[in-house]
Amino acid sequence: MKSSLNITKELKMAKETSISELKEAFNIIAHEIKREYNAHIWLIEVFGKRHSYIAGCKDDSFLPPEVIYINEKYAVVSSDWGKLPLEKKEELFSLLNKYVNKT
Amino acid sequence: MALGALFGLYDWKFEVMGLLYHTRDLERQFGIGPHTISFPRLEPAANTPFIQQTRYKVSDEDFKKIIAVIRLSVPYTGMILTAREPAYIRREVIPIGITQTDASTKIGIGAYSDRYTDQEEDRQQFLLGDTRSLDEVIRELAQMGYITSFCTAGYRCGRTGDRIMSLLRTGREAVFCKLNAVLTFKEWLDDFASFETKAVGEVVLKKEMEEIKEKLPQNVYEKLLEYYKRIENGERDLYF
Numbered sequence: 001m002k003s004s005l006n007i008t009k010e011l012k013m014a015k016e017t018s019i020s021e022l023k024e025a026f027n028i029i030a031h032e033i034k035r036e037y038n039a040h041i042w043l044i045e046v047f048g049k050r051h052s053y054i055a056g057c058k059d060d061s062f063l064p065p066e067v068i069y070i071n072e073k074y075a076v077v078s079s080d081w082g083k084l085p086l087e088k089k090e091e092l093f094s095l096l097n098k099y100v101n102k103t
Numbered sequence: 104m105a106l107g108a109l110f111g112l113y114d115w116k117f118e119v120m121g122l123l124y125h126t127r128d129l130e131r132q133f134g135i136g137p138h139t140i141s142f143p144r145l146e147p148a149a150n151t152p153f154i155q156q157t158r159y160k161v162s163d164e165d166f167k168k169i170i171a172v173i174r175l176s177v178p179y180t181g182m183i184l185t186a187r188e189p190a191y192i193r194r195e196v197i198p199i200g201i202t203q204t205d206a207s208t209k210i211g212i213g214a215y216s217d218r219y220t221d222q223e224e225d226r227q228q229f230l231l232g233d234t235r236s237l238d239e240v241i242r243e244l245a246q247m248g249y250i251t252s253f254c255t256a257g258y259r260c261g262r263t264g265d266r267i268m269s270l271l272r273t274g275r276e277a278v279f280c281k282l283n284a285v286l287t288f289k290e291w292l293d294d295f296a297s298f299e300t301k302a303v304g305e306v307v308l309k310k311e312m313e314e315i316k317e318k319l320p321q322n323v324y325e326k327l328l329e330y331y332k333r334i335e336n337g338e339r340d341l342y343f
Contacts, residue, residue, distance in 0.1 A: 044261035053261040058269035062278050062323045064330075064343050065260040077260050 007091050022099060023055040029092070030056035037088075039080035043096075046073055068093070074100045104129065106137040107183070110161045110169065111145030111154070119169055123176050135268050139181035139203065140173055142166075146187050148229035167196060174200030179271035189232035193240075197249070206233075206240035241291075242300040245307045252284030253291055256342035278319065282327055282343040285311050289334050 007029055026043045033039050034057055042056030044067070051067065056076075063079040070076065070093065081089065106125055108118040122140060130136045144161050145154050154160075161169070173182060184193060184201040186208040193204065209215050211227035222230055233240075241251045256279065257267060270276035285308060292304045312331070316324045330341040 042261055042266065050258045051261045053264040053266040058266045059275060062282070062319065062343065063326055067260060
């Protein structure tokens with residue numbers, strides 16, 4: 001079945017806008033990823049060893065979280081990376097990378 | 104954000120209401136309440152006769168009421184009881200709902216150096232009620248059936264802000280707390296505990312592991328078991 005999740009569309013809407021719009025777009029993406037793949041993802045801001053929640057899923061699956069860094073300031077966390085198809089994961093990070101490096 | 108009031112400066116009922124209204128305001132304004140609440144009592148100190156004379160001094164009975172009221176009013180928050188309080192009070196109030204405490208505490212200038220073994224009134228802000236070591240306090244907690252957690256996992260994977268509020272309000276954060284308590288307690292027992300404390304601590308760990316096996320999904324228990332064994336084999340800083 002073709003995925004209805006359109007990461008590109010959500011992040012295009014957010015590009016060249018503020019962090020609050022990135023949050024809004026990421027919330028939609030996280031919701032859709034959860035609905036389609038039952039994978040919980042959330043966006044965090046990095047302050048040294050301390051990672052602060054910005055947007056995305058507020059629940060998860062009680063398994064060890066894996067942090068994937070977008071750059072030195074932002075990262076995405078999930079306990080369910082294995083549930084997400086590789087191409088979706090790559091699409092997500094490619095677009096997030098473009099976005100956060102503009103902000 | 105951590106909230107706290109120094110009790111003994113004014114009527115404790117007013118101070119408790121202040122803490123609770125501050126909590127409600129944080130929830131209303133930001134959707135996130137206090138991460139912790141602390142309620143230190145004034146302690147004897149050099150050249151401060153006010154502390155002995157004040158009519159606002161909080162009795163042990165009222166102190167227990169304060170803790171009970173805060174626990175019931177803000178069920179999601181961490182509650183801090185410090186080494187200001189004597190050991191007998193710590194024993195009594197920890198079961199009421201305390202979640203965080205300290206031990207091996209020294210507050211005098213240079214007090215962690217080997218030269219100072221006892222408290223010295225003129226070298227510190229006030230006198231501590233409980234000067235027991237971390238090993239002694241943890242052993243006593245284990246004898247009471249409590250596991251000690253050294254977990255800081257939440258800060259390192261974004262379980263903060265309104266995400267942790269959501270987990271706390273639904274009770275789901277307790278699952279992470281239990282899993283990470285087991286792993287960090289295991290590390291501490293292996294690395295720092297005395298022989299006696301390790302023996303008591305292992306009994307508590309076993310009980311906690313059995314509870315996790317019974318109550319949590321099989322895949323979570325299996326992952327915990329894997330991490331537990333890796334810690335036993337010398338790996339460190341594994342968390343959920």
